[in-house]
Amino acid sequence: MSHAVILPVLLPLVAAVAMLLLPSAARMLAVLAAVALVGVAALLLGLAADDAVRVYRLGDWQAPYGIVLVLDRLAAMMVAVTAVLGLAALMSAIGGNDREGRHFHPLFQLQMAGLNGAFLTGDVFNLFVFFEILLLASYGLLMHGGGAARARVGIGYVVLNLVGSALFLISLGLVYGTLGTLNLADIALVLPGVPAADQALVRTAAALMVAVFLLKAALLPLSFWLPHVYAAAGAPVAALFAVMTKVGVYALLRVEVIGFAGAPATAGLLQPWLPVLALLTIAAGTIGALAARRLAGVAANQVLVSTGTLLAAVAAGNATATAAALYYLPHTTLVTGGMFLLAGQLAQLRGAMGDTIDNGPKVRGALLLGGAFLVLGVAAAGVPPLSGFLAKVMVLQALGDTALGPWMWAGLLVSGLVMALVLARAASALFWEAGDEEAPGPKLPRGAVLALVLLSAAGPVLALAAAPVAGYARAAAEQLHARQPYIEAVLGARPAVQRETRP
């Protein structure tokens, strides 16, 4: 049994503990851990590329009695995106504000452990535990640097997520009470045979779980927290948070396709409301971006647009749409993360102006920042020739046949146009019409420059490597929608698990 599958969880966890023991070496350990994590993610991508589903049994307990981690193409891809984004966010933090408060680096590593665990786990209760790890770390990271604004949004964010956790637990209690298992593959096996008396309860539990995932993903009626929180967080933290909403989308995709979609009790749970709400989320994010007065606010609303786009594809529920979503996901995560970093750098250089979209002093390194803005903006707005355009074309093609197809086309295209306008307006205010004298701010730290270059490169690289990346996404989607390989890998080829009957 290969132990590589647990490394993305173990490595940040060990690094976090080491940092607490050796606070003076925290920066060095953080860089080592982040670089090693990228290496591990590359190794996992390579492992997953042979289309086998790898199962790691913790303590070697046979599923469904023990907890399993599962590595397939989808999980490997999510871990890789997180690792790259984490490396960039970390480099930017080291050049900037990581010493404004204590324990930034251990919290950062714990967040990475929680994220990777959520992507790899094959057990819904374990998913809850990893959600809590990443949320608890995110509470600490959000408050990093302090200030009244962060305290104000922090309360709302923490309370909202605690309510979400309570709902998740209610759902898990109902699932265990009715199905007698919490292993995802086992749930998929048991669900079709639920007795008629329990069907309503199971459906309720599934709906609650979907609601929790949508809260994490920030779908419209549950999304009002996101712009405030993301705009208030420090730039590296907000960049890392760009992947947090994707955890919700990923969990929904995984649980829906493997578990819920295949059983009569829970089939069709997402229809017809999810595509409508996804479209409304895109609209809300677009309008929010138009109204945002800070660049970080624009980026936060971009997160909403990408959530809407991803969930529209997830709601379609077929392999083609999922493949399009899986090409769109790394693109949008990395580009939005880059936008948050850029906003943070501008805010530091412009002093009291912050990242307000308004004419201010000329900034040092305007050529580099402006170039990064151009690349990130073109990718984010979905204009040719970068990855945003390709991703959007794939999503549009996949959604064209669905019931809301024409609406999706109109919504996504108008949203892209408005985004382009917003970003062009921001660029002219921030860079073209800047004053003549240079802002007295500090020089750009080298780590921040590296981070910006890394994330700006995502657009061109994903566009140049579109064929292999889209091919990988396609294979990942087909592997996920095949369902059987996942279930057989986790539970073995045995036809049924022995169960005790309950009173």
Added chain:
Amino acid sequence: MALLVSLAVGLLAACGIYLLLRPRVFSVILGLTLLSYAVNALIFLGGRLNATAAPLALPGAQGLADPMPQALVLTAIVIGFGMTAYLVALALRARAETGTDHVDGAEGPEDGR
């Protein structure tokens, strides 16, 4: 007995949700605590209530108690405890930074009581 526990769960959850919607952070924290009690009892119900089942697989024992919900509840309690502690610390910090214990960080016009 299941009916009694179910009613208690419902009552706890209702009180918790009412307190959650109050404007002061302190009542919100109490509401979250009540809600997590309700959730823990609900998970316990998932393993069926049984006063006479053997807790361990002893030779000849019939109808074992389900140990799984107890493990789940234990995990949920620990996590809930940590989260509540963090929220209390955060509330104190927010009170110091903003000068109010209102959840919005500012007094609304109708909250001047």
